[in-house]
Amino acid sequence: MAIRIFVTGGTFDKEYNELNGELYFKDTHLHDLLELGRNKVSVVITTLMLIDSLEMTGKDRDAILQQCISCSEDKIIITHGTDTMTETAKVLAENVKNKTIVLTGAMIPIKFGSSDGLFNLGGALAFVQTLPHGIYVAMNGRYFNWDNVRKNKLTGRFEELK
Amino acid sequence: MAIRIFVTGGTFDKEYNELNGELYFKDTHLHDLLELGRNKVSVVITTLMLIDSLEMTGKDRDAILQQCISCSEDKIIITHGTDTMTETAKVLAENVKNKTIVLTGAMIPIKFGSSDGLFNLGGALAFVQTLPHGIYVAMNGRYFNWDNVRKNKLTGRFEELK
Amino acid sequence: MAIRIFVTGGTFDKEYNELNGELYFKDTHLHDLLELGRNKVSVVITTLMLIDSLEMTGKDRDAILQQCISCSEDKIIITHGTDTMTETAKVLAENVKNKTIVLTGAMIPIKFGSSDGLFNLGGALAFVQTLPHGIYVAMNGRYFNWDNVRKNKLTGRFEELK
Amino acid sequence: MAIRIFVTGGTFDKEYNELNGELYFKDTHLHDLLELGRNKVSVVITTLMLIDSLEMTGKDRDAILQQCISCSEDKIIITHGTDTMTETAKVLAENVKNKTIVLTGAMIPIKFGSSDGLFNLGGALAFVQTLPHGIYVAMNGRYFNWDNVRKNKLTGRFEELK
Numbered sequence: 001m002a003i004r005i006f007v008t009g010g011t012f013d014k015e016y017n018e019l020n021g022e023l024y025f026k027d028t029h030l031h032d033l034l035e036l037g038r039n040k041v042s043v044v045i046t047t048l049m050l051i052d053s054l055e056m057t058g059k060d061r062d063a064i065l066q067q068c069i070s071c072s073e074d075k076i077i078i079t080h081g082t083d084t085m086t087e088t089a090k091v092l093a094e095n096v097k098n099k100t101i102v103l104t105g106a107m108i109p110i111k112f113g114s115s116d117g118l119f120n121l122g123g124a125l126a127f128v129q130t131l132p133h134g135i136y137v138a139m140n141g142r143y144f145n146w147d148n149v150r151k152n153k154l155t156g157r158f159e160e161l162k
Numbered sequence: 163m164a165i166r167i168f169v170t171g172g173t174f175d176k177e178y179n180e181l182n183g184e185l186y187f188k189d190t191h192l193h194d195l196l197e198l199g200r201n202k203v204s205v206v207i208t209t210l211m212l213i214d215s216l217e218m219t220g221k222d223r224d225a226i227l228q229q230c231i232s233c234s235e236d237k238i239i240i241t242h243g244t245d246t247m248t249e250t251a252k253v254l255a256e257n258v259k260n261k262t263i264v265l266t267g268a269m270i271p272i273k274f275g276s277s278d279g280l281f282n283l284g285g286a287l288a289f290v291q292t293l294p295h296g297i298y299v300a301m302n303g304r305y306f307n308w309d310n311v312r313k314n315k316l317t318g319r320f321e322e323l324k
Numbered sequence: 325m326a327i328r329i330f331v332t333g334g335t336f337d338k339e340y341n342e343l344n345g346e347l348y349f350k351d352t353h354l355h356d357l358l359e360l361g362r363n364k365v366s367v368v369i370t371t372l373m374l375i376d377s378l379e380m381t382g383k384d385r386d387a388i389l390q391q392c393i394s395c396s397e398d399k400i401i402i403t404h405g406t407d408t409m410t411e412t413a414k415v416l417a418e419n420v421k422n423k424t425i426v427l428t429g430a431m432i433p434i435k436f437g438s439s440d441g442l443f444n445l446g447g448a449l450a451f452v453q454t455l456p457h458g459i460y461v462a463m464n465g466r467y468f469n470w471d472n473v474r475k476n477k478l479t480g481r482f483e484e485l486k
Numbered sequence: 487m488a489i490r491i492f493v494t495g496g497t498f499d500k501e502y503n504e505l506n507g508e509l510y511f512k513d514t515h516l517h518d519l520l521e522l523g524r525n526k527v528s529v530v531i532t533t534l535m536l537i538d539s540l541e542m543t544g545k546d547r548d549a550i551l552q553q554c555i556s557c558s559e560d561k562i563i564i565t566h567g568t569d570t571m572t573e574t575a576k577v578l579a580e581n582v583k584n585k586t587i588v589l590t591g592a593m594i595p596i597k598f599g600s601s602d603g604l605f606n607l608g609g610a611l612a613f614v615q616t617l618p619h620g621i622y623v624a625m626n627g628r629y630f631n632w633d634n635v636r637k638n639k640l641t642g643r644f645e646e647l648k
Contacts (some may be wrong), residue, residue, distance in 0.1 A: 011345060018431040019480050021335060021376075023345070037281030038269060040302035040319055052345075107200060107342040113437030119199030122284025125303045130292035140202035141287045156343050157202055173507060180593040181642050183497060183538075185507070214507075269504040275599030318505050361605030362593060364626035364643055431524060443523030446608025449627045454616035464526035465611045481526055 002042040003128055004073035005030060008064060008088075009050040010081030012117050014109040025050035029110045030079065033121055041125055044073070053081020053088075053105075061091045068096050075128045076101045079121075082151055082158075085137055089146035093135040102128045104138045107156055164204040165290055166235035167192060170226060170250075171212040172243030174279050176271040187212035191272045192241065195283055203287055206235070215243025215250075215267075223253045230254060236261045237290045241283075243267060244313055244320075247299055251308035255297040264290045266300045269318050278302075326366040327452055328397035329354060332388060332412075333374040334405030336441050338433040349374035353434045354403065357445055365449055368397070377405020377412075377429075385415045392420050399452045400425045403445075406475055406482075409461055413470035417459040426452040428462045431480050440464075488528040489614055490559040491516060494550060494574075495536040496567030498603050500595040511536035515596045516565065519607055527611055530559070539567020539574075539591075547577045554582050561614045562587045565607075568637055568644075571623055575632035579621040588614045590624045593642055 007013065007028045014023045028047050048064060049056075068076055080088060082105045089103055104124035106117035124138045135146040139158040148161050169175065169190045176185045190209050210226060211218075230238055242250060244267045251265055266286035268279035286300045297308040301320040310323050331337065331352045338347045352371050372388060392400055404412060406429045413427055428448035430441035448462045459470040463482040472485050493499065493514045500509045514533050534550060554562055566574060568591045575589055590610035592603035610624045621632040625644040634647050 011342075014345075016432060016436055018335075019477070021338075021347070023347075033281070034303075036276060036278060038278045038302050038319065039281070040321075041304055108340060111437065112340055113435065114198060116198060116200045118280040119195070119201070119284035122281040122303065123288040126285040126288030126300070126305070127292065129305070130289065138288070140200050141196075141284065142203055143288070143291070153343070157200065159202075173504075176507075178594060178598055180497075181639070183500075183509070185509075270502060273599065274502055275597065315505070357605070358627075360600060360602060362602045362626050362643065363605070364645075365628055438522060440522060440524045442604040443519070443525070443608040446605040446627065447612040450609040450612030450624070450629070451616065453629070454613065462612070464524050465520075465608065466527055467612070467615070481524065483526075 001073055001075075002044050003075045003077060003125070004071050005043050005045045005077045005079065006064065006067055007045065007047040007050070008053070008056070008060075008078060008080050010053050010079060010105045011109055012079050012106040013050060015111050023109070028079075029117075030121075033110060033118055037118060037122060039125070041129070051081075053084040056081070056084055056088070061088050064088060065091055065095055068092060068099065068101060074099045074133070077124045077128050078103045080105050082107065082139070086146070086149055086151070089135050089137055089149075093146045096135065098133055100128055100131050100133050100136075102131070102136045102138050102143070163235055163237075164206045165237045165239060165287065166233050167205050167207045167239045167241070168226065168229055169207065169209040169212070170215070170218070170222075170240060170242050172215050172241060172267045173271055174241050174243075174268040175212060177273050178271075185271070190241075191279075192283075195272060195280055199280060199284060201287070203291070213243075215246040218243070218246055218250070223250050226250060227253055227257055230258050230261065230263060236295070238263045239286045239290050240265045241267060244269065244301070244318075248308070248311055248313070251297050251299055251311075255308045258297065260295055262290055262293050262295050262298075264293070264298045264300050264305070325397055325399070326368045327399045327401060327449065328395050329367050329369045329401045329403070330388065330391055331369065331371040331374070332377070332380070332384075332402060332404050334377050334403060334429045335433055336403050336405075336430040337374060339435050347433070352403075353441075354445075357434060357442055361442060361446060363449070365453070375405075377408040380405070380408055380412070385412050388412060389415055389419055392416060392423065392425060398423045398457070401448045401452050402427045404429050406431065406463070406480075410470065410473055410475070413459050413461055413473075417470045420459065422457055424452055424455050424457050424460075426455070426460045426462045426467070487559055487561075488530045489561045489563060489611065490557050491529050491531045491563045491565070492550065492553055493531065493533040493536070494539070494542070494546075494564060494566050496539050496565060496591045497595055498565050498567075498592040499536060501597050509595070514565075515603075516607075519596060519604055523604060523608060525611070527615070537567075539570040542567070542570055542574070547574050550574060551577055551581055554578060554585065554587060560585045560619070563610045563614050564589045566591050568593065568625070568642075572632070572635055572637065575621050575623055575635075579632045582621065584619055586614055586617050586619050586622075588617070588622045588624045588629070
């Protein structure tokens with residue numbers, strides 16, 4: 001069965017608006033990345049929202065949760081802003097039991113050349129195929145259980161709580 | 163314990179010689195890729211050789227095998243040219259029993275901008291952390307057991323034998 | 325004699341701060357660009373300031389003017405934010421008579437992969453070597469006299485006033 | 487009047503064939519480069535051939551010459567392999583009198599990320615607009631008269647004969 005990818009936005013999909021110099025969302029770049037990686041894993045991509053994760057509300061998280069519950073796939077990747085990735089993971093962990101869900105993102109927008117997005121996506125796709133049911137964050141080449149991870153605000157890297 | 167990465171060359175590390183227009187090897191780009199991916203997994207990188215896999219000899223494969231046996235790590239990634247990746251995998255499978263070894267590579271050199279190398283490396287790092295002992299090929303977002311994979315010469319993609 | 329390049333900032337040199345998601349200035353990328361272009365023209369690069377041109381004050385423009393007057397070179401390139409490039413050009417035109425000064429910039433930061441900066445820099449270097457004394461803006465493959473150019477805010481392109 | 491651009495191939499337009507690891511020509515990338523540079527100069531692009539300049543014959547050069555003579559534009563850019571760029575320039579210089587023709591190229595293919603092509607194209611477009619009638623080579627930020635330039639095979643850079 002295919003792997004479901006839910007797009008929610010985050011740095012991953014931000015672009016530079018050359019008319020006003022601001023960062024914004026236009027469309028997801030997931031398809032381009034998978035093509036660049038010559039991906040042959042069967043995936044279904046659904047864009048749920050394109051927002052900065054600092055602006056993600058409880059209602060948004062509930063929408064993501066409902067999609068994770070109702071989709072037929074049991075392997076799910078969620079692309080997500082890094083700042084509140086662990087909050088969304090917590091909501092999912094409390095409500096989804098029989099699926100493998102991997103949240104991933106990027107520190108640099110995919111469109112900006114030196115992005116970590118392709119590396120993280122490659123890792124997320126591998127982890128979702130091999131990890132047992134559960135909710136995980138995959139960043140920096142590593143995977144973390146949802147209840148033992150935080151983003152270190154000083155370094156921008158993800159690490160265990162203990 | 164750290165993950166061991168053995169570099170053998172392949173398209174992954176090829177560069178363009180602007181003086182004569184030919185492709186050649188100068189040095190591995192693994193370190194740059196891991197930095198780009200903001201990798202935080204502990205790795206030890208050893209360059210065993212930098213050759214096109216079509217020119218890899220039995221002696222070369224034996225050298226790779228000996229390194230896989232003698233290194234203390236039980237999680238190993240080998241970057242390798244795609245053309246004979248499965249041959250090397252076979253040699254390893256017949257002689258290494260208690261380690262997880264993942265061979266990966268790229269269809270486009272890392273230095274050429276539109277490379278799949280970062281995606282494959284992200285996948286290989288994830289697979290080697292999660293798959294049980296055995297010899298695997300990781301390409302195109304997928305992993306294959308060493309005895310059920312071939313490179314399709316027409317498409318350049320890896321696929322199961324059956 | 326060498327060509328003098330004065331760096332003032334602008335989109336050209338903006339970078340993405342991966343810790344807070346904001347654009348900022350760290351250092352100029354002029355040296356990298358000239359290396360990428362395999363430039364062999366003798367240049368002297370001086371960073372006068374690294375600011376967004378919307379924040380450029382009369383005092384800043386006066387500092388640029390004094391540098392243009394006092395430097396020994398008579399061929400000068402100024403990298404500058406596009407929004408007020410023509411204002412600075414006007415100040416220079418009223419006070420510098422015996423030099424060729426070319427202002428240029430970029431719509432996309434050099435670090436963001438799809439930048440027009442390398443194209444504009446190649447053009448500016450060529451124009452400054454070939455145009456007679458005067459103050460010019462070089463953008464979009466074209467050059468404009470300082471008193472017949474504006475940035476079209478809707479399209480982001482530079483065009484003649486009449 | 488528009489500027490005519492004649493494409494002849496060269497490193498500029500080479501691509502990497504991921505199925506056999508060889509470099510080849512598929513199509514010109516001039517349109518992509520001009521779009522990247524947000525070019526607003528009116529140009530007409532004609533692909534005359536897509537070959538390595540080491541394989542360019544007298545017949546090929548004659549074809550280029552006839553096109554330069556018969557086209558209505560008097561400002562012409564020719565993208566050309568660097569190895570025999572000066573030979574073609576000589577043929578043109580002996581037969582075209584009332585036009586400005588600028589030959590340019592690249593040391594690294596445009597598709598390979600770290601190319602000098604965008605820089606050289608920006609320079610060539612500027613030089614062709616400003617130089618008097620004559621035949622020139624524009625590389626490395628500089629322009630050379632056709633009869634006072636050679637490619638230094640050791641450094642890959644263009645330089646005066648004396």
